Amino acid sequence: MNFEKQIKPFWWNDSxxxxxxxxxxGDYKPEIFESREDEGCEGNGYDWEALARVFLEEKCEELLEDIEFDSEAGMFCAYSEDSEALKKFVLAFKDACEDSEFILELFSRAEID
Structure with missing residues (x-):
């Protein structure tokens, strides 16, 4: 399977x-964020970023120095100058998101702004 298909609904940009x-x-896995609606969680880009940060810290610690974030309300965005590090992150993160029990447990430790 090619990389672009593997990471859908995330998309890759090289600039x-x-x-x-x-x-x-809001387009992917809304049930993750519904688990913390009472805390003001909406499933926006900032909520996705909070989840991604916990994932990086706990599961991809070796990539912490390489991955940055620039999310907005309507969009999650992670970026890097190291394409291989970012690819490794997004493949692992997408796999984690597909494991509902794991990702909900991980999100329970995310700091919501």
Missing amino acids: NGSFSVCLNA
Whole structure:
């Protein structure tokens, strides 16, 4: 399976040596964020970023220095100058998101702004 298909609904962007992976917030796995609706969680880009940060810290610690975030209300965005590090992150993160029990447990530790 090719990389672009593996990461859907996330999408890859390559722009002059900087690489990013994005997601339209609200389009994917809304049940994750519904689990913390009472805390103001909406499933927006910032909520996705909070989840991604916990994932990085706990499951991909070796990539912490390589991955940055620039999310907005309507879109999650992670970026890096290291394409391989970002690819490794998004593949692992997408797999984690497909494991409902695991991702809900992980999200329970995310800091919601």
